[in-house]
Amino acid sequence: MPPRAVDAGIALACYLATVLPAHKVVETSPATLLLAALASIPLVWRRRYPFPVTVACGAGTIGLALVHGLGDMPLGQLVATYTLAAVAGARARLVGGVGTLAGTAFCVLYLSNKLGELAITMTLFVAAWALGTSTRARHDRIALLEERGRRQAEERESAASRERERIARDMHDILAHSISLIAVQAEAGPVLVRTNPERAERVFDTIGETARETLTQLRRTLGVLRGESGRAPQPDLDGVAELAERAREAGLAVAVEERGDPRTLPPELGLTAYRVVQESLTNVVRHARASQVWIRLEWAEDRLGVAVSDDGRGPGEPNGGHGLIGMRERVNAVGGTLRTGAGPDGKGFLVSATLPVGTHG
Structure with missing residues (x-):
C-alpha cells in the first residue's frame, strides 16, 4: 500500500x-x-x-x-x-x-x-520518541549498509575496469610489437633468399621464434581471465636484450647502455619498464624510418630512467597513437612520469620514462 x-x-x-x-x-x-x-x-x-x-x-x-x-x-x-x-x-x-x-x-x-496524568502522558510521549529514534537508527543502519554495498560494487567494477584496461594494453603491446617485427622480416625474407640465403634462414627462424613467444605471452595475458595469472612470470628488464636482438634482426642498429647500480624490481615495475622499451621499439619499426636506436637504462638511488631514442623522422609523423597512450597509463599507474617528443638536437624521437624504485631497493 x-x-x-x-x-x-x-x-x-x-x-x-x-x-x-x-x-x-x-x-x-x-x-x-x-x-x-x-x-x-x-x-x-x-x-x-x-x-x-x-x-x-x-x-x-x-x-x-x-x-x-x-x-x-x-x-x-x-x-x-x-x-x-x-x-x-x-x-x-x-x-x-x-x-x-x-x-x-x-x-x-x-x-x-493532575501530576499523575502528567506522568502517564509524558511516558507515552517518551515511548513515542524512543520508538521513533529506534526507527531512525534502523533506517540509518540500512542506509549505511546500502551505501557500503554500493561503494564495494563500484570498487569491484573499477578494479575490473582497470584489469580490462591492463589486459588491453598488454595485448596491444604484445601484438603490435610482434606483428610489426614479423611483417618487417617477412617482407625482407624473399629478397634475402636470393641475395643472402644464410641470413634469410635466420630471419625465418626469428619469425617463428617471435610468433611462438607472442602466443606464449598472449596465453599468459589471457590466463588472467581464467585465474591463471600466477602460473608464468611476466617479462621484465631481463627481456630488454632479447627485444634489442629482435629489432636488430628487423634491420635496426640497436645500442643498449646501462648505468648505475642495477637491482631487482617488483614485478609491476619490471613489466612497466619492459613495456616502455617494447612499445618504443615497435613505434620505431612501424613509423620512424630510423636506422639506429639507443636504449638507455639509468639507475639512481630512488628512480630508474628508461630512455629510447632513434635517428628517424621525429614527432612530426605518426608516433604510435594508442601505444603511447597506453604507455603513459602504465607509467602513471606505478607513480612514474613519461616524456615523449623530439630527440637530442631536435632529431629523431625520444621516449623517456622515470620510474620510482627507492622504496623497493
Whole structure:
C-alpha cells in the first residue's frame, strides 16, 4: 500500500478517535471539529514535513485542551512526535521535542493540574520518541549498509575496469610489437633468399621464434581471465636484450647502455619498464624510418630512467597513437612520469620514462 494512503488512514483514525470521545464530554461544535482536524489531518504529510506537521498537531491539541475537547490520549500528537523523532533533522528534533514537552506540560498541569496524568502522558510521549529514534537508527543502519554495498560494487567494477584496461594494453603491446617485427622480416625474407640465403634462414627462424613467444605471452595475458595469472612470470628488464636482438634482426642498429647500480624490481615495475622499451621499439619499426636506436637504462638511488631514442623522422609523423597512450597509463599507474617528443638536437624521437624504485631497493 502506498505510504500516502497509509498516512491518510492514520490521520482519519486519529481524527475519529479525537472527535468521538469529545461527544461524551461536551456537545460537538464546529470549533471542536476544526481543532480535531488540525490535530490529526496534517498527519497525511508527516513523512515529508515532520516539523510543520508536529507544530500543526501541537496547536490543534492545545486548542482542543482549551475548549475541553481533548480526549484521554492525544493520538495525533503522539504520531507526530514519533515521526519527528524518526525522520526529522537534528535541529528540528531538538526544537520540536522541547516544544512538545512544553505543550504537553501546559495542557496537563494548567488545565487539569493532575501530576499523575502528567506522568502517564509524558511516558507515552517518551515511548513515542524512543520508538521513533529506534526507527531512525534502523533506517540509518540500512542506509549505511546500502551505501557500503554500493561503494564495494563500484570498487569491484573499477578494479575490473582497470584489469580490462591492463589486459588491453598488454595485448596491444604484445601484438603490435610482434606483428610489426614479423611483417618487417617477412617482407625482407624473399629478397634475402636470393641475395643472402644464410641470413634469410635466420630471419625465418626469428619469425617463428617471435610468433611462438607472442602466443606464449598472449596465453599468459589471457590466463588472467581464467585465474591463471600466477602460473608464468611476466617479462621484465631481463627481456630488454632479447627485444634489442629482435629489432636488430628487423634491420635496426640497436645500442643498449646501462648505468648505475642495477637491482631487482617488483614485478609491476619490471613489466612497466619492459613495456616502455617494447612499445618504443615497435613505434620505431612501424613509423620512424630510423636506422639506429639507443636504449638507455639509468639507475639512481630512488628512480630508474628508461630512455629510447632513434635517428628517424621525429614527432612530426605518426608516433604510435594508442601505444603511447597506453604507455603513459602504465607509467602513471606505478607513480612514474613519461616524456615523449623530439630527440637530442631536435632529431629523431625520444621516449623517456622515470620510474620510482627507492622504496623497493
